[in-house]
Amino acid sequence: MADLFTLDPAPTFTWPVRLTAPGGQARELVVEYRAKTRTDLKAWLEKAKSTPHGIEADADILMEIMIGWESCAEPFSREALMRLLDGHYNADSELLSGYLDGLSGARRGN
DSSP: OOOOSSSSSOOEEEEEEEOOOOSSSSEEEEEEEEEHHHHHHHHHHHHHHHSSSSHHHHHHHHHHTTEESSOOOSSSHHHHHHHHHHHSSHHHHHHHHOOOOOOOTTOOOO
16 A cells, blocks of 8 residues: 555754855765744744854754755854854855755755
């Protein structure tokens, strides 16, 4: 018997995110995210938009959706995430884009 479709998706998912390092070199980080419903996602995005930006605030917002990562020499933690955000200028937007792509299952082209 085939697996039946369920209305509730898995609570977490992993998704590869391309992070750009200074100088333009891109590397892939596989991130484990929390899945959000459309309702919860809308509220979270509104919160993220209204939160003043900075490394600590961005880390707090991302910690609400990120559970961990693979293929990284450093174990996942809030402090490690803040180091990533500090050292990789676009990491916050790239992690957010990866999350949204993963929710929809969209694969971005080059």
